[in-house]
Amino acid sequence: MAITGISTQHQDERLVVEELNADDVTASDDLQVGDDANISGDLMVTGNLIMGSQVAPHTLTIALAKSTTTDGMDITVTLKQVSGAALTGVYTFLLYMSETNTGSGITADTYSGDLTATEGTILVALTAKKAWLVNTNAGAVFKATLVASANPADQYVVAIHPFNFKPIVSAASGTNWEGAGS
Numbered sequence: 001m002a003i004t005g006i007s008t009q010h011q012d013e014r015l016v017v018e019e020l021n022a023d024d025v026t027a028s029d030d031l032q033v034g035d036d037a038n039i040s041g042d043l044m045v046t047g048n049l050i051m052g053s054q055v056a057p058h059t060l061t062i063a064l065a066k067s068t069t070t071d072g073m074d075i076t077v078t079l080k081q082v083s084g085a086a087l088t089g090v091y092t093f094l095l096y097m098s099e100t101n102t103g104s105g106i107t108a109d110t111y112s113g114d115l116t117a118t119e120g121t122i123l124v125a126l127t128a129k130k131a132w133l134v135n136t137n138a139g140a141v142f143k144a145t146l147v148a149s150a151n152p153a154d155q156y157v158v159a160i161h162p163f164n165f166k167p168i169v170s171a172a173s174g175t176n177w178e179g180a181g182s
Contacts, residue, residue, distance in 0.1 A: 058082040060093070060159050062170035071112065071179040072145045075170075077159050079140040087140035092123070094160040095142070096131035103158035103167030106130050113147025120144070151177035 063076040079087050097107040111129040115122060120142035121135040136142045155173040175181060
């Protein structure tokens with residue numbers, strides 16, 4: 001099935017097509033494209049965007065916790081669907097440390113240890129001990145531990161959304177370092 005030559009397509013239920021050529025598409029539920037999607041205008045999907053069999057993440061959550069590693073902080077990033085349900089599949093995104101709650105800029109702090117992945121993979125360190133390109137595991141989760149002997153309370157973990165490229169920022173690190181007070 002191909003939908004071609006439309007200037008605007010509004011769909012209130014799930015729209016599933018093999019090939020889509022349109023200027024603007026608005027889907028208030030899921031949009032699934034099995035083959036080609038050529039959209040020259042706006043794409044607005046309030047449900048899940050599904051490309052082939054891969055669901056584009058709607059959001060990422062970042063959880064921080066004290067690690068069992070000396071002066072460590074455990075970081076968990078989970079990619080989720082619109083419903084809040086976890087995704088499946090491996091996703092790649094940028095992860096870095098910032099000193100602002102908006103995620104603007106990489107931290108000036110120096111960490112005593114580098115990030116160590118416990119679930120997922122660190123593909124490359126972009127800035128030593130401060131910024132990394134990472135993969136999730138097959139359950140769309142990335143877990144790692146970062147070590148800072150200074151236990152800085154003013155640090156934020158930032159993950160760049162893999163599809164809309166917006167920064168998702170954690171709460172401040174606060175007392176989430178193993179050596180920090182409670």
